[in-house]
Amino acid sequence: MNCQLLAYLLPILMAGSIALALMIYTATRRHKSELMKTFVFIMASLSIWSFGYVLELWSNDISISILLAKIEYIGIMTLPVGWLAFAFQYSGIKKAVTRRNMAILSAVPFINLIICWTNYHHLFYKSVEMGTGVISPLVPVYGPAFWINILYSYSLIFAGIYLFLKKAIELGRKYTKQGIILAAGVMIPIIGNVIYLSGVSPLPPGYDITPLLFVFTGIILLWLIFFFGFLDIIPIAYRTIFENISDAVIVTDDSGKIVTFNDAGRRFISPRKRGASMEGILPPEILEREKFSGKAEVRRRGKYYDVLVSPIYDGSNNFVGKAVILRDITERKKSEEQINQLNETLRIINKIMRHDILNDLQIARSSLELYLEEKDRKFLDTVFSRMDKSIKLIEKMRQLEMLLSSGKELREYDMKEVINSVMENYELEFKIKGNCTIKADEAIHSVIDNIVRNAVVHSGTDRMDIEMKSSEDECEIRIADYGKGIPDEIKEKIFDERFKHGDMGGSGLGLYIVRKTIERYGGSIHVENNEPNGTVFVIKLRNKL
Structure with missing residues (x-):
């Protein structure tokens, strides 16, 4: 065999062999993720393209070479779709990788593949000639369908590179390095393809250097998989754990700037985003001390959090940032x-x-x-x-x-029913106007009973009027008596523990119990003067809405 011919064929054969070996290695592993399955698909596409092109260069028959070129295009046109799906999975964008979405993404390549195989109206090849010399590649003049396929394929590949690099950067320095290396492995054949299509390649006319450069992509993949555990330490698995953990996790760099966070962390720091400072969110002792390590407690938006801060070091033991874990307590x-x-x-x-x-x-x-x-x-x-x-x-x-x-959960109570049940214990004239439903527990009966008893025993009333008004989220209950009333100077004190007034003062616990209970319901209570005499207890409680 001609040595010059071997020089042209061996690199492409090597690239195809690496792709085939990686495909078999990944496909035969016991536990395969969706990411691995997509990787197998990509390697299969590379293998079809590489081995098909070797056979095309080997052939001296133009009809056989054209047939082999058509077979190559099965790999060429499916490769960008597989790469974008791989990038989506790596980035954790699961919803994008569905059968429907993949079918939509594959529509253009599928139509172009049919046009390629039929060369309908010469849309794919305007003409095809056989090269002469040591190797005999096809020298086609491409039609509009080919250029549409090129633009579409480049769009998918560059979108995948963007997603891949974006996620790798988010995951930290280790994955950023891997992402840049892999992106370089993808870009090298793309650059070769641009050189080939522009016609400035120093190699024989028609010789596509794209499959030749796959050897670099293959070597990079071998290095990433066997030295970095690229398919073993899957970032998507890391991201799944990172996102699903209930605690808020925020990673900052050595200057205290936010690098990444999970969904709970996003809610904690909102409206701040990546690149913003944590100042004002965490206590100064955590932010100011470069290597603070330990526990603290913070309060934010009415919630309490236990904070665990761990310093992060690189491979050379240099401080590079902090991992902040906040547990809602x-x-x-x-x-x-x-x-x-x-x-x-x-x-x-x-x-x-x-x-x-x-x-x-x-x-x-x-x-x-x-x-x-x-x-x-x-x-x-x-x-x-x-x-x-x-x-x-x-x-x-x-x-x-x-x-x-009482540790029972609050439930809905019809206040008219509650008041009627309490009034049965008193020989007292009363009127009820309106009604509302509130959130409470059985203690609501004691609240009304204490207020009524206080009016009967201490104010000497012989009748009461109860009026209720319900708004969207609140119920106002006004309980009016017609007794001697409460002096203005003690109105703010009657709900205090053990407060007594006058000879009829009781234990000083009745209205204290009332206030404590209403506050436990998330409501409030105060007193007003009734006209012409008496007192009005005004209670505001949460509505059922």
Whole structure:
């Protein structure tokens, strides 16, 4: 065989062999991802193109060479589509790689392939001649369909290179290096193809140097796969974990600028984007210390986060940035607040037990001793009165503990039904105007009961009017009595713990319980004067909407 001929054929044969070997190696692996399957498809296309062109150059028969060129175009036209699909998968854009989308992307190559095989109206080849010399490549004059295919193929290839480099840069320096190397491996044959089509190639006319340069692409792929684990450490798998983790993950460079983040991280830093500073988001002690490593706690947009910061080093142990992981601990904080409320409840109960009930027992004992000595009924009445008072206090404490420690989820309550059920316990004239549905729990009955009892016992009212108005997200309940009213100077104090006023002052817990419960519902309560006399309790609670 002519040595010159071998010099032309061997590089292309080598490129085809590398592509075939990589195809077989990837196809026979036990666990194949979608990315690997697409890689097999790309290598198959390269193999068809390379081996087909070797046979074309070997042939001396123009009809056989034309047939081989048509077979080559199966690989040539499917290669750009496969490359773009590979780039989509590498970038994690799963929705783009569907049968429908691939069919749409393949429509132009498929039509051009039919035109190529039929050369309908000479749209693909205007004319074809056989080269002369050591090798005999076809020397065609291309038609418009060929140039449409070239433009379309270049568009897909450059789009794939863009997606590939963009994702590689996002994944960090290690993948950026791989991305640049692979992009170079793709661009080398493209440059060769441009040289061939422009007619400035120093090689014999018709000799397409594109398959020749595939040998560089093959060597680069071998290096990436076997030295960098290109198909083993799949960035899409990394990205899947990165995106699906519930914690917010943000990576910054050595200057504190945002490099990348997952979806939860995007929500945390919004509206800031890549390249922006983390200043104002994280505490200064994290940002200012170059190699801060440890835990911290931050609050942002009403939520609490545990922050774990880990420094990132390159292969030479140089500090290059930080990985910031933020775990939402808002629910834990709420639980801690509930525990604090329970502790506060226990403190109140203990205080009452030590003070009020002990005091009542001492008075009851003294009264009982006086009754035994003097047989005066009023001392016995005092005993019963103090016992009743202690029983009521214990009931109040039970209510307080229940209301503050209730961990049940709120549900919808019809306020008209609640008020009617409470009013059944009182011989009192009342009117209800309007209605609304609110989010609450069983404690809402105690709220209304405490307000009504307070009006009857302390204000001396004989009638009440309740008016309810519902808006899109709020229910306003106005409970008006016609008693002696509440002095302006104590209106802000009546909801305080243990606040008492006048001779009829009770335990000072009733309205405190009311305020605590309504606040637990996310609502508010205040008092206003009623005209001509009395008090209006104004309650605002969340609507069912």
